[in-house]
Amino acid sequence: MSEPSHGPRRRIPWIEAALAVAACAIALMLAASTGGTDPMAPATFASAGIDCAPSPSATAQVFLKVNATEYEIIAARLAIASVPGVTIDDYLDRQGALTQLGCIFPDAPDLPSIRPVDLPVSFAVTADADSTAHLRAIPNVRGVVTPASWSAWVQRIGE
Secondary structure, three states: OOOOOOOOOOOOOHHHHHHHHHHHHHHHHHHHOOOOOOOOOOOOOOOOOOOOOOOOOOOEEEEEOOOOOHHHHHHHHHHHHHOOOEEEEEEEOHHHHHHHHHHHOOOOOOHHHOOHHHOOOEEEEEEOHHHHHHHHOOOOEEEEEOHHHHHHHHHHHHO
């Protein structure tokens, strides 16, 4: 027995096949492009030319309140690490804060009178742009400095 025929098979003309391949290639190129609305990767301290940051690859530095206790520092570390899109790169204790301050203001005459206990601890973090507001909301966080806000922060602490 033979199967019924549905008529002659239609072949796709070459031009239709070429258009289909071209449309597929264009769709693949558009899908792979960065597009105009994709979020930009945040700047790092190194890419912004900031030499005194504790971690050159960090995108923010989270400062705790000066009077934060060891318990509050541990709690803040856990809270920072739990924010989606955030990785802790480095921890700057009070002595490290004094070293950073000396890097920022190498010629400050009153620097020797500042004691490490007078300075806040901080965390250098890599965070996406959406995470900064979450970091600021963590208890005992005094501020979050990014490469974009670095100059204003240095000016404010220098006053």
